[in-house]
Amino acid sequence: MICVKNEHFVLEADRNMVFITVIQKGFSIFQLNPILLDFPQIMLENVKDLKDALTEASGERIQVGRQKPIAELDIATDKMSASVKLNCSENYLNENYSVIMGSILESLQCEGISEGILMHVLQNELSIKNQTIIAKGMEPVHAKDAVVTYFKRSDRKPAVRENGKADYYDMHFLDEVKRGDWLGERIPPSSGEMGRRITGEIALPRKGKDKKLLYDQKTVAAVEEDGKIILRALIDGVVEFREGKIAVGDHLLIDGDIGNKTGNIEFDGSVTIKGTVIDHFSVTATKDISILSELGVSNVKEINSREGDVFIKGGIFGKGVSKIYAARNIFVKHANECHLTAGGNIHIGSYSLGSFLKAKNIFTDEKKGKLIGGVIEAHGKVRAAVIGNRMERKTLINVKGFDRELLKEQLNETLLLYKSIIMKLESIKEKLEVYETPLGELTGEQNFQYEQTTNQYERLMVQIYQLDEKRxxxxxxxxxxxxxxxxxxxxxFPDTCLQIKSMQKKLNDLTKGTFYAENNQLHFIRVLS
Incomplete structure (x- = not known):
């Protein structure tokens, strides 16, 4: 079939191949482009041969491309759709619409496409401008992942509040629960819905990822309710998270004072005292200690949390003998002539007067907090609104400091280890998926393997929790x-002595700003009032 014939060449199609015979020089390849716009079926492939043929005009018949079909069918890799591209002019389409549509239907049949054919598109919407989607499968509805929600513990962020008469130091310290209270839930992954490909094959939905509920089986029960797995407290107590697992800790509530009626308190769990602690008595607990009297405590012997935090709403009048210890953090309204030692941070709402404070970091209220007299020792930072007083009471602040580069190395090592354990955890999850058959249908050996794998999963979760705490x-x-x-x-105020690492500074004037150590030098950023 001759497509183009003029005084320079003949362009023809033969058995889906395209040939040119050039008989006269003087026609460039650029002049050919506008002509080919009227022949969308022609696809030039051998451009160099075409250029040489136009230049040499040897009269030889030379193959320069191929002829595309009128309707090119394109089937998506996932067989969820098919589209068609028309290689013809608008006039050709209008004059031969029924024939083209029939050809497309034949092609669909040859490719085994029988589902989702869009007949209204084939009959009315074929276009030469763009690829047209002519068949659509039914997409599967992918399953949703399991959703796990836990009881959200109150943030321990103390604040100095005003009740109209006086300031008081307040925070939500312990979250008490009763037997049967909600502690969390797991919505299992959905099953999804199957789809169908345009070839008639079933399209399977993506499985939802399952998630485990991590809880202490001695104090928390998992029960099925309304299609969910609900965690409920087995005992009265306080909500805890032990190495990543939710639990209910033993809780001793004293609805009054610690004194002659109660004696000294030593308890394996958390302690809440609604009153105060009378002079010379002590309270020791493995977990958190909360003393809620707005009068605070005075001249107590010792308050000691071996693993948790201490909160004293009304502060301490220590008279030089009271000692407060916490493995984690201490929160007090004020500290007057006492010893406070924390493995974590010390937070003071109002002031510390003539006290010995030792912690990782020491903070007072940014607007009102004062450190007056005594010795303050921290590892990383001390932040206070006011240090010293107008009477120029001697105040010693010592920050031991740290090696920043060494800490960065430790952080990188921690993150790398965390990443490697996450990868192991993903591998364990894949193994657990093997046992998705209901446990009652597993053999004895399979049950044993399932338990072993589950225990390994929980051990890895504990490691992840520990690494996250370190991070x-x-x-x-x-x-x-x-x-x-x-x-x-x-x-x-003057007569305040500051030391960071081995560098010391005695203040002789009123000062406001930040001192910090860097490159074995003491730096100061002054803040103008």
Missing amino acids: KSIMDMLESKGEGEITIGQMA
Whole structure:
């Protein structure tokens, strides 16, 4: 079939191949492009041969391309759709619409496409401008992943509040629950819905990922309710998270004071005292201790949390003998002539007067908090609104500091280990999927393997929890400016002695700003009032 014939050449199609015979020079390849716009079926492939043929005009018949079909069918790899591209002019389409449509239907049949054919598109919407979708499968509805929700413990963020008469130090410290209370839930993954490909094959939905509920089986029960797995407290107590598992901890509630009627308290769990602790008595607990009297405590012998936090709403009048210990954090309204030692941070709402404070970091209220007299020792940072007083009471602040580069290395090592354990955990999850058959249908050996795999999963979760706690601790330290920081928010009075690492500074004037250690030098950022 001759497509183009003029004084220079003959362009013809033969058995789906395209040939040119050039008989006269003087026609360039660029002049050919507008002509080919009227022949969308022609696809030039051998451009060099075409160019040579136009240049040499040898009269030889040369193959320069191929002829595309009028309707090119394109089937998606996943066989969920098919589209067609028309290689013809608008006029050709209008004059031969029924024939083209019939050809497309034949092609669909040859390809085994029998589902989702869009007949209204084939009959009315074929176009030469764009590929047209002519068949659509029914997409599967993919399953939703399991959703796990746990009881959200109150944030331990103390604040100085005003009740109209006086300031008080407040925070939501312990989350008490009763037997049967909700502690969490798991919505299982959905099953999804099957789809169908345009070839008639079933399209399977993607399975939803399952998630395990992590809980202490001695104090928390998992029960099925309304298609969910609900966690409920087995005992009265306080909500805890032990190495990533939710649990209910033993809780001793004293609805009054600690004194002659109660004697000294020593308890394996958390303790809440609604009153105060009378002079010379002590409270020791493995977990958190909360003393809620707005009068605080005075001249107590000792308050000691071996594994948790201590919260004293009304503060401490220690008279030089009271000792407060916490493995984690201490929260007090004020500390007057007492010893406070925390493995984590010390938070003081109002002031510390003539006290010995020792912790990882020491914070007072950024607007009102004062450190007056005594000795304050921290590892990373000390932040207070006011240090010292107008009577120029001697106040010693010592920040031991840290090696920032070493901490960064430890952080990187922690993150790499965390990543490797996450990868192991994913591998364990895949193994657990093998046992998705209901446990009652597993053999004895399979049940044993399932239990072993589950135990391995829980051990890895404990490691992840521990590494995350370590990461948070390192990040908290790295938030300090330099390699040790003392920040004065309002003013520090003369006769205040500051030391960061081995570098010392005695203040002779009112000072406001931040001191920090870096490159074995003490730096100061002054803040103008």
